[in-house]
Amino acid sequence: MLEIKTLSKHFGGVRAVDELDFTVRQGEIFGLIGPNGSGKSTTVNLVTGIFPPTAGEIIFDGRDITTAQPHVTLDAGIARTFQNIRLFNNMTVWENLWVAQNSAEDKKATNLLSRWMGGSRKAKSQVEEYLEFSALADKRDELAGNLAFGEQRRLEVARALAAKPKMVLLDEPAAGMNREEVRALDERLRALKARGITVLLVEHVMELVMEVTDRIAVLNFGQKIAEGTPSEIQNNQAVKDAYLGTSGD
Amino acid sequence: MIVKRFYLFAGAAAVALTGVSGTALAQKFDREVHIAGFGAKSGVVRSFGVNTEGMMRAAADKINAGGGIKLGDGKMGKVVVTFYDDRCRAEEGISVIRRIASGKFVVAVGPTCSNVAEPLFGILQKTVDDKSDSGLQFPIFTDTAIKGGLAKISAWAFRNVPNETEMYKNLFAWVKKKWPNLKTVYGGVEEDFAHSRFTWYKVMDKQAKAAGFKVLGRAKWLLADTNFTTQVRAMKKAKADIISISSHPFTLCGLLKEMRRQRVKYKVLIGLTSSSSMETLQGCARQAKGIIIPTSFAPVTAAAKEASAGGAKYKASADLHSAAAWENMMVLKQVMESKGVMAKAGTIQADRRKIRDGLAALKNTQGLIGSIKRHKSGEATKPFVYVHAQGKEWKILHDPNK
Amino acid sequence: MDYVQAIVDGLLFGAVYALIGIGFTLIFGVMNKINMAYAAASFAGAYVSLGIAQVVGLSGDFGLPPFVMFLVSAVAGGVFAYIVYLICFRFTPDHYELASLMATIGTLLMVDEMVVQATNGEPQNYPEVLQGIFDNPMLEFSEEFAIRGDLLTLFIVAVIATLGLLWVLFRTKLGLATRAVAQQRMAAQLCGIRVDRTNATTFVIAGVLGGLAGAMIGAVVGTLLQSLVVIPLTIKGLIVTVIGGLGSIPGAIVGGLMVGAFENVFLAIRGVTERDMYVMLLLFVFLAFRPQGLFGRVAVRD
Numbered sequence: 025m026l027e028i029k030t031l032s033k034h035f036g037g038v039r040a041v042d043e044l045d046f047t048v049r050q051g052e053i054f055g056l057i058g059p060n061g062s063g064k065s066t067t068v069n070l071v072t073g074i075f076p077p078t079a080g081e082i083i084f085d086g087r088d089i090t091t092a093q094p095h096v097t098l099d100a101g102i103a104r105t106f107q108n109i110r111l112f113n114n115m116t117v118w119e120n121l122w123v124a125q126n127s128a129e130d131k132k133a134t135n136l137l138s139r140w141m142g143g144s145r146k147a148k149s150q151v152e153e154y155l156e157f158s159a160l161a162d163k164r165d166e167l168a169g170n171l172a173f174g175e176q177r178r179l180e181v182a183r184a185l186a187a188k189p190k191m192v193l194l195d196e197p198a199a200g201m202n203r204e205e206v207r208a209l210d211e212r213l214r215a216l217k218a219r220g221i222t223v224l225l226v227e228h229v230m231e232l233v234m235e236v237t238d239r240i241a242v243l244n245f246g247q248k249i250a251e252g253t254p255s256e257i258q259n260n261q262a263v264k265d266a267y268l269g270t271s272g273d
Numbered sequence: 274m275i276v277k278r279f280y281l282f283a284g285a286a287a288v289a290l291t292g293v294s295g296t297a298l299a300q301k302f303d304r305e306v307h308i309a310g311f312g313a314k315s316g317v318v319r320s321f322g323v324n325t326e327g328m329m330r331a332a333a334d335k336i337n338a339g340g341g342i343k344l345g346d347g348k349m350g351k352v353v354v355t356f357y358d359d360r361c362r363a364e365e366g367i368s369v370i371r372r373i374a375s376g377k378f379v380v381a382v383g384p385t386c387s388n389v390a391e392p393l394f395g396i397l398q399k400t401v402d403d404k405s406d407s408g409l410q411f412p413i414f415t416d417t418a419i420k421g422g423l424a425k426i427s428a429w430a431f432r433n434v435p436n437e438t439e440m441y442k443n444l445f446a447w448v449k450k451k452w453p454n455l456k457t458v459y460g461g462v463e464e465d466f467a468h469s470r471f472t473w474y475k476v477m478d479k480q481a482k483a484a485g486f487k488v489l490g491r492a493k494w495l496l497a498d499t500n501f502t503t504q505v506r507a508m509k510k511a512k513a514d515i516i517s518i519s520s521h522p523f524t525l526c527g528l529l530k531e532m533r534r535q536r537v538k539y540k541v542l543i544g545l546t547s548s549s550s551m552e553t554l555q556g557c558a559r560q561a562k563g564i565i566i567p568t569s570f571a572p573v574t575a576a577a578k579e580a581s582a583g584g585a586k587y588k589a590s591a592d593l594h595s596a597a598a599w600e601n602m603m604v605l606k607q608v609m610e611s612k613g614v615m616a617k618a619g620t621i622q623a624d625r626r627k628i629r630d631g632l633a634a635l636k637n638t639q640g641l642i643g644s645i646k647r648h649k650s651g652e653a654t655k656p657f658v659y660v661h662a663q664g665k666e667w668k669i670l671h672d673p674n675k
Numbered sequence: 676m677d678y679v680q681a682i683v684d685g686l687l688f689g690a691v692y693a694l695i696g697i698g699f700t701l702i703f704g705v706m707n708k709i710n711m712a713y714a715a716a717s718f719a720g721a722y723v724s725l726g727i728a729q730v731v732g733l734s735g736d737f738g739l740p741p742f743v744m745f746l747v748s749a750v751a752g753g754v755f756a757y758i759v760y761l762i763c764f765r766f767t768p769d770h771y772e773l774a775s776l777m778a779t780i781g782t783l784l785m786v787d788e789m790v791v792q793a794t795n796g797e798p799q800n801y802p803e804v805l806q807g808i809f810d811n812p813m814l815e816f817s818e819e820f821a822i823r824g825d826l827l828t829l830f831i832v833a834v835i836a837t838l839g840l841l842w843v844l845f846r847t848k849l850g851l852a853t854r855a856v857a858q859q860r861m862a863a864q865l866c867g868i869r870v871d872r873t874n875a876t877t878f879v880i881a882g883v884l885g886g887l888a889g890a891m892i893g894a895v896v897g898t899l900l901q902s903l904v905v906i907p908l909t910i911k912g913l914i915v916t917v918i919g920g921l922g923s924i925p926g927a928i929v930g931g932l933m934v935g936a937f938e939n940v941f942l943a944i945r946g947v948t949e950r951d952m953y954v955m956l957l958l959f960v961f962l963a964f965r966p967q968g969l970f971g972r973v974a975v976r977d
Contacts, residue, residue, distance in 0.1 A: 094864040110862035123855045124866040342690045499896045
C-alpha cells in the first residue's frame, strides 16, 4: 500500500529522516515507534506532503506521491491526525466533520452552488455515521474547543475518517489517554481495519502498539533499526538498546 | 522603373515640402520670447491652474498668429509658454520661481493662490536699483491670487486682479437698494485659505455692515472639508435674510448641499468671486441656483467671447481669473513692443527690467469687458458685473457700469 | 442635544467604516496578513462605477441609477481585490514575511497615483444615495434632532451587506472552508480544502464589500476626492480593525460604529483640525491598554 524508499529529510545539518525504507501492506495496522526525536512525525509529514523530502521516494497505492502537496495526498486517499490536536476549535463537532466531508460525490457535483453551499443529504447522513462511529453523536452541537480531551482525540480520528481515506496516519492518538480510553481506541482501530482501511500508527504507548499492530518499524536518529512483528520487536536487542540508551518514553 | 521613379518623385516632393515649410517657419519668427506661467495644478483648486494655462496658451496662439511680438531690432519673436505646478504651496511656489528666474524666461504670470503670492512677493527685490537688496529681480504679473493689497510688497510684483472691496461694497449697496426689507446677513468662510479668509473678514463682513446690514455671525470650515452638519445647523438657527459665503467651489457645493438638506431658508445668496466658475455649476448647479457673485469677466463683448472660444480649444473655461491671464498676455505684448525687448540669450536680465518698467508705467490697459485702470501700487481696478447661477450657465444679473 | 445628533450621525456613517474594517479583518483572519491596498482597490471600484456612469450619461448627468452604480462598484471592487491577491499574495514568496506587506503598500501608492492621473486630482461628483427617488429626505423628530435619509439608507445597506456576509460565512460550505482556513490552516489543507482558492475567494468577498463601501461614501459625501479618500480611509480602516481586534468581525462592526461616532462628536466639539487627532488618541489608548482590541483572538494558531 505504502512504500517508503530511501527517504531522507535534512533540515540544515540535522538528518531528521535518514534513508528510511519500509513498506506498509494493505489492510494492516503498521506501528512506527522510536525514542523522541527519532523522526516519526517528520516521516508522517513527508508522507502527507507538508514538506518535500530531500531524497527518496514515496509510493502510495502504486502512485508516486513523493512531492505531492497535502490536497493531492488527500485525494490519493491518505488522511492523518496530529500530535497536538488541530481541531477547528470555534466550530461545532458536526461542522468539524462536515468540513472534512469531501466525498467523491461532492466533487462531481455539477451544481457549483451545491458544492459551495449545501452539500447533498447523503453527504450529511454520512457525517451522522462518523458521529456514531466515534460515539460523539450527543455532542454534535458542542464547540470542538469545549470537548474533553479524550473526546477531542476521538473527533480528530473521526475527521480523518470523514475524508474516506484508504489509509490513515495516526500521530500519537493515545497520548494523554487513560486505560479505558486506550482500550476504546484499540477497538476503534480494529474497527477501521475491519472496514479495510490501512493504518499507520505512530505511538509511544507500548501496550497499545504491541496489542493492536500487525507489524512494527523502529526508528532511531532518523534511521530504521528494526522491522517485524510485535513479538520479534519485543525481543530485538538493538531496539532495547535504543530505548534504554535514551531517556525512553 | 516606374517604382523607382515614383520614389524619386516622392522623395523630391518631401524634401521640397520640408524645405518650404521649414523656411516658412524660419521666415515667420526670428527668435523666441519665453513666458512662464505658474499656478495650482494639483489638489482642490487644480481647475484654476488648468484654466490659466489654457488661456495663456490660447493667447500665445493669437499673438503668434498675428506675427508674434515685434522685438527691439525689428525682428519677430514667437511667444512660447511653459507652465509650472506650484501645488498651491508657498515653498513650491518659491522654488518654482527661482527655477524660472534662472532660466530663459523674461516674465512670469501667476500664481493661483494668495498664500503662495504673499511669501513669493516677499523674496523679490523691494525697490528697484536698491543695491543693498539681494532679492530676486524678476517681474511677476499675477492673474489669480486675489487677497487684497499684495502688489505693494515689491516693485517687481504686478497684479491684474479685481478689487474685491470695491466689488462687494457696490454689491451690498445694490442689494440694500433693491430689497429694502432685508436686514440681516450670515456668513460662511474657509478659514485655512488666505483669499477666502481675507475676503470674509476684511471685505464681506465690513462692506455688509457699511451698507447697513446686521451681521449675525458666520460659519467656519476648512478648504477640504466635507461635513458641514454642525455649521449649517447654526446657520439655520440664525434665520438670516442674506447668506454670504466666502469659499471656493468644492466646499461651497458641500455647504450648499447640506443647506438644502436641512432646508435652510434665505432671501439672497452671495458668493465669492472665485466661485463664479464652471466648477461650481458642474458641482452643484441645482443647489447654487440664484447665487449672486460679482465678477470681472463675462462673455459680453466680442473680445471676451473670442477669449472664451480660444480657451475652450485648450479645455480651459474662461472666468474672472483665467481671463485675466489672457489679458496679461496681451498687455505683456504691448509692453514688450513699446520697450523694445530683444529676447536674446544675452539680454534676458535687461528684458526683465524693461518689462518691469513698462508695467509700472502703465496707466490703463484694455481689458476684455472694459478699460482697466492701473495704479502705482501695482494693483488694478477692473470693471465688473454681477452674475447669478441659472442652471448650466452664469447669466448677467446687473451691470453697474450702465 | 447637539451631542445626540452628532453621535447618531456618526453611528450611521460609522457603518461604512465597519464595512471597511470587516474587509481588513477578514483577510487578516484568514491569511494572517494585512492587505494595505484594500481601501485603494475598493475606491478604484467606486471610480470605475463613476467612469462608467459618466460614459453612459449625457453631459454631466449620471447615466445610471445610484443602486446600479453601487453594484458596479462592488463588482469592480471584487475584481480589483482579486488582482491584488494575485500580485501581492499568491505570487509572493511565502518564507519572506514582509513580501506581501511591501507589495500591498506599493499597490496602494500605485493605485492612488493612478486615480490622480485619471481624475487629474480633481474632485468628482458622485450621485447621492437616493437621487431620483427622494429629494434630500430628512426624518425630522424635532428642531434639534433629525436623521438624514441618505445616512439611514447607507446604514441599512451596510447592515444588509454585513448580514449577507455572515450568512455566507456561517451557512455555506464556502464560508465553512474560510473559517477552517482561518482557524487551522494545515488541518484545513489536510481536509482537502484548497487554501489558495479559499483565500482568493475571501479576497473577492472582501473586495465586493469594500467596493460597496467606497461607492456609499462617495454617495453620502457627494464627491470623491482621491486625496481625502484613499489613504485617509486606509488608515481609518486599520484603526477600526485594530480597535475591534484583528481577525474579529463583530469587533470590526463595533469598532467601525465607535470610530464613526467618536469622530463626529469631536468634529462637533472641536472642529475639523482637531478631529483626527482625537481619533488617533482613541487608537493610542487602545494600543496602550488593550492592544488585542475589543474582541481580539485569544487562541494561538499553529
